[in-house]
Amino acid sequence: MIEREPTPRHKVCGEFLSGEALEDLDALGIDIAALGAVPIPYVRLAAARRAAEAPLPFPAASLTRKTLDTALIAEAIAAGVRIECGRSVQVLSRTATGMWQAMLDDGSICEAPTAFLATGKHDLRGHSRPKDPQRWVAFKMYYRLAPAQASELARASELMLYPGGYGGIQPVEGGIANLCWVVQQRYLSCLGNRWENFLEKMQQNCPHLAMRLAGAEPLLDKPIAVTHIPYGYIRRTTQDGLYCIGDQAAVIPSFTGDGISIALHTARCAVAAFLANEPAPLFQARLRSALLPQMRLAEFAADGLNNALARAVLPFCLRIWPGVMRVTARLTRVAAQHADVAPNAVVS
Ligand SMILES: Cc1cc2nc3c(=O)[nH]c(=O)nc-3n(C[C@H](O)[C@H](O)[C@H](O)COP(=O)(O)OP(=O)(O)OC[C@H]3O[C@@H](n4cnc5c(N)ncnc54)[C@H](O)[C@@H]3O)c2cc1C
Known part of the structure; x- marks a missing residue:
């Protein structure tokens, strides 16, 4: 794994961990309570002069990315991953022999038949996502x-x-x-x-x-x-041997607090696909179909949040009907819906 930051640092993120993210972190053996995570049982919506509260329909917590990323890197090292921190990939390209070649900032080259693209919000030249029109x-x-x-x-x-x-x-x-x-x-x-x-x-x-x-x-x-955050983006396709995960696979509107869980799930699904010899383009297309419905719903809800009328009436409606918030929260959870995206082969 090549990570350009020498040590984990603060990232722009709401640091909300949804129920699916908690399950994935638990499966990875990361004890977020021991790291100081704060349980978050409620959500409140405030607009203009109104505010309304509803219990979240799933367990949730918050933890700074610096703490979480430190724990994830430590867990990866303990699992045998070799991590090169403080080195960035400048170019990722395919050679004539079908190998993926990463050129690092010091000019050195790493080569492998398979690569996982996980640069998050930052695009690599040649693998860019479309521009975000709303900037x-x-x-x-x-x-x-x-x-x-x-x-x-x-x-x-x-x-x-x-x-x-x-x-x-x-x-x-x-x-x-x-x-x-x-x-x-x-x-x-x-x-x-x-x-x-x-x-x-x-x-x-x-x-x-x-x-x-x-x-x-x-x-x-x-x-x-x-x-330039391309909200609503879902990668259509990829090249052989290149699995795209996290924000490089899909960028869900931030209010859902589901980006970390998508990153964890898409990583897990990509690994399952790789181990089952599923070609990366097939995996990416299947992932897209699995993510599309919830992504579109989250985008629709995000447009609503940016609407003046919705801003005026939403907190008032929620006072009378807090269930709206619970339903929205449940429907915009993406990860649980695509947990079955891994191919049928057994992965142990
Ligand atoms: C405003 C905002 C609020 C959000 N709030 C939440 C929230 O509350 N809850 C939630 O679940 N999600 C939230 N998200 C989404 C979440 O932050 C992302 O979806 C998630 O971090 C994606 O994980 P990732 O691993 O794909 O990318 P990242 O977490 O961005 O990790 C990418 C890594 O790649 C490294 N890197 C980048 N380029 C290179 C390179 N060339 N060479 C080597 N290394 C490189 C970076 O240093 C970084 O460590 C929010 C997003 C935004 C914008």
């Missing part, structure tokens, strides 16, 4: 909330809606909170492309967030950010 920008910031706000947030994941995007705040280990938000570039441009201006605007549009952040201490110098 989403995402930010993450850690805060130490004022004690009263930390106890009100308690063990909930709060989703906040505002024009141009949505954001979420939830507790993570160490008694701190993660605020992660997405916005379309054109809304950011209107505010001079400054995250501070947009954060202020978010709080004006969503007083619930202003309340949460009152007296909060920011824990990073500035938020970390990523741009």
